Amino acid sequence: MNYDAAFTAALDDLRDEGNYRTFAELERHRGAFPRATRHGHDGADEVTVWCSNDYLGMGQHPEVLSAMHAAIDGAGAGAGGTRNISGNTRYHAELEAELADLHGKPAALVFTSGYVANWATLGTLAARLPGCIVLSDAKNHASMIEGIRHSGAEKRIWAHNELADLEAQLAAVPHGRPKIVAFESVYSMDGDIAPIAEICDLAERYGALTYLDEVHAVGLYGPRGAGIAEARGLMHRVDVIEGTLGKAFGVMGGYIAASAPLVDFVRSFASGFIFTTALPPSVAAGALAAIRHLKTSAAERAGQQARVAELRSRLDAIGVPHLKNCSHIVPVMVGDPVKCRYISDLLLDEFGIYIQPINYPTVPRGTERLRITPSPVHTDADMDRLVAALGELWARCQLARRPMAAQ
Ligand SMILES: *Cc1c(COP(=O)(O)O)cnc(C)c1O
Numbered sequence: 001m002n003y004d005a006a007f008t009a010a011l012d013d014l015r016d017e018g019n020y021r022t023f024a025e026l027e028r029h030r031g032a033f034p035r036a037t038r039h040g041h042d043g044a045d046e047v048t049v050w051c052s053n054d055y056l057g058m059g060q061h062p063e064v065l066s067a068m069h070a071a072i073d074g075a076g077a078g079a080g081g082t083r084n085i086s087g088n089t090r091y092h093a094e095l096e097a098e099l100a101d102l103h104g105k106p107a108a109l110v111f112t113s114g115y116v117a118n119w120a121t122l123g124t125l126a127a128r129l130p131g132c133i134v135l136s137d138a139k140n141h142a143s144m145i146e147g148i149r150h151s152g153a154e155k156r157i158w159a160h161n162e163l164a165d166l167e168a169q170l171a172a173v174p175h176g177r178p179k180i181v182a183f184e185s186v187y188s189m190d191g192d193i194a195p196i197a198e199i200c201d202l203a204e205r206y207g208a209l210t211y212l213d214e215v216h217a218v219g220l221y222g223p224r225g226a227g228i229a230e231a232r233g234l235m236h237r238v239d240v241i242e243g244t245l246g247k248a249f250g251v252m253g254g255y256i257a258a259s260a261p262l263v264d265f266v267r268s269f270a271s272g273f274i275f276t277t278a279l280p281p282s283v284a285a286g287a288l289a290a291i292r293h294l295k296t297s298a299a300e301r302a303g304q305q306a307r308v309a310e311l312r313s314r315l316d317a318i319g320v321p322h323l324k325n326c327s328h329i330v331p332v333m334v335g336d337p338v339k340c341r342y343i344s345d346l347l348l349d350e351f352g353i354y355i356q357p358i359n360y361p362t363v364p365r366g367t368e369r370l371r372i373t374p375s376p377v378h379t380d381a382d383m384d385r386l387v388a389a390l391g392e393l394w395a396r397c398q399l400a401r402r403p404m405a406a407q
Contacts, residue, residue: 018337019359024348030060034377038354047354048382050372055220055328056300057377058250058290068251071285079278083267087278095284098291099243099255102218102226104235107263110255110284112276114215114244115143117254120272121242122147122182122211125262128269129153129178135169137161137183137194141213144182160187163198170206179208185228186216189363189371191329196229200237211240219248220301220328225294245287248294253279253287303376304328310383311374318391319401323369330372331358332390334399340368343393351389 014020026049027037034049034057058064071091081087092110099108111117122144126132132153136144138160148155156173159165166181173179181203183194196212203210214227222230227243229235240262245253256266267273294300308328315322315332323331334340337359344357347370355370363369374383394401 017360018341019361024354024356026354028059030065033057033060034375034382036354038348045352047348047352048378048385049354050374050378050386051355051370052373052375053216053247054250055248055373055375056250056294056304057375058219058248058294058300061250061290061293063293064250064286064289067289068282068286071280071282075281077282078280081278082274082276083278084274089278089281089284091281091284091288092278095288095291096255098288099257102224102291102295103230103241103243103257104226105241105257106260108255108257109263109267109273110245110253110279111273112253112279114213114242114246114254116272116276117242117244117256118143118213119147119150120270121240121256121266122180123150123272124266124270125209125211125240126151126153126180128265129180132178132180133173134180134182135166135173135208139187139190140182140184141188141215144211144213148182161192161194163195163202166199167202167206170202170208173206179203179206180211181208182211182213184213184215186214186221186327186329188216188329189331189358189369190323191325191327191331192323193228193326196232196234196238200234204237209239210237211242212238213242215242215244215247215254216327216329218243219290219294220304223298224296225291225301245283245290249287249290251283251286251290253283300376304374307374307376307378307383311372311386314383314387315390318387318394320390320394321400321402322372328373330374332370332372334368334370335366337365337368339397339399340370343397343399344370346393347389351385353386353389 025039036047036049037044038047079087096108096110126134134148134153134155136157138157156169158169186193217227219225221228229238240256240258242256245251311330321333340357347353358371359368
């Protein structure tokens with residue numbers, strides 16, 4: 001078999017659909033975010049990044065950087081092993097204690113990414129609770145889907161955020177079987193938010209464990225930045241809260257916070273936790289500094305919310321369609337993969353604005369979009385340039401201008 005020919009044919013299909021992914025090569029500059037240098041075939045140019053998940057600019061926060069420098073100077077580069085074999089440090093222990101406190105849980109466990117946290121935790125819980133059935137929201141992230149699949153447990157998908165469907169499916173599970181209801185708080189592509197209280201009511205009624213991915217909410221919502229469950233006073237009702245250290249906290253890593261036995265169970269049985277090198281101490285130290293800062297400072301959250309509101313009202317004023325939601329994510333809808341990429345390319349090449357197109361399979365076909373994430377570090381001038389560029393491109397590409405129906 002000609003293996004490369006097989007790979008190339010598959011890639012050609014992707015290209016024909018307009019879904020082939022190309023990565024912008026960026027060089028971020030400390031203190032200058034959201035500005036970055038983009039390196040292309042024909043040299044380098046300056047761009048403004050509008051699609052970063054470093055939502056609050058914590059990736060360049062002085063307290064985070066100095067904690068990381070101090071940890072490198074103090075402890076060196078890597079952890080030197082798995083958590084079990086010589087890689088467990090005071091930095092990891094302190095970070096886990098901080099995360100447990102953040103979410104009001106007895107314990108927390110750190111993984112090398114949010115993806116691994118979801119994959120390993122759901123994979124382990126669902127595989128090792130005898131006869132477990134996982135009830136998974138239809139829009140759950142790939143990392144949850146892969147974890148559930150890997151577990152080999154029976155899975156039922158409930159319609160996205162639909163309580164009646166969830167209840168019907170819970171009611172259909174034979175009595176006495178272990179059940180996990182897996183869902184997210186802020187869904188990253190539409191920016192809509194789950195009815196967490198009502199989901200917990202149902203889970204309680206049917207004796208299910210609740211597993212909540214707060215990846216797009218930690219750092220951003222709630223008085224101490226613990227997420228939507230905190231903002232709504234519901235943390236105590238959710239059994240497992242999962243988060244990332246790589247988005248609003250600006251560094252890298254993932255975690256769960258839950259009861260002590262559950263966390264000890266995952267620590268003891270999850271292959272994706274056990275057999276991999278621990279995060280570098282500097283990464284743990286940086287994440288710890290970001291969490292601590294955002295626990296007491298609401299300025300970044302308030303700044304972000306103000307920027308988001310400003311962008312929405314300015315898009316409305318020029319009729320550029322965007323999905324209405326209650327979060328910080330502004331999805332500008334294009335609805336065509338080729339046009340979506342084309343507009344993204346023009347924004348980058350002509351206006352120095354970087355917004356990655358979001359196409360299938362990340363979102364359903366026909367809902368291709370530009371996912372914009374305003375941050376407190378975007379200035380008024382940045383906003384002026386973005387809105388003017390979108391207005392011009394909407395005219396040039398003859399895209400519809402209309403208010404989108406409220407969700
Ligand atoms: C990004 C993301 C993850 C994975 O987190 P990482 O730390 O980036 O690996 C998990 N869940 C959701 C919903 C995400 O968007």
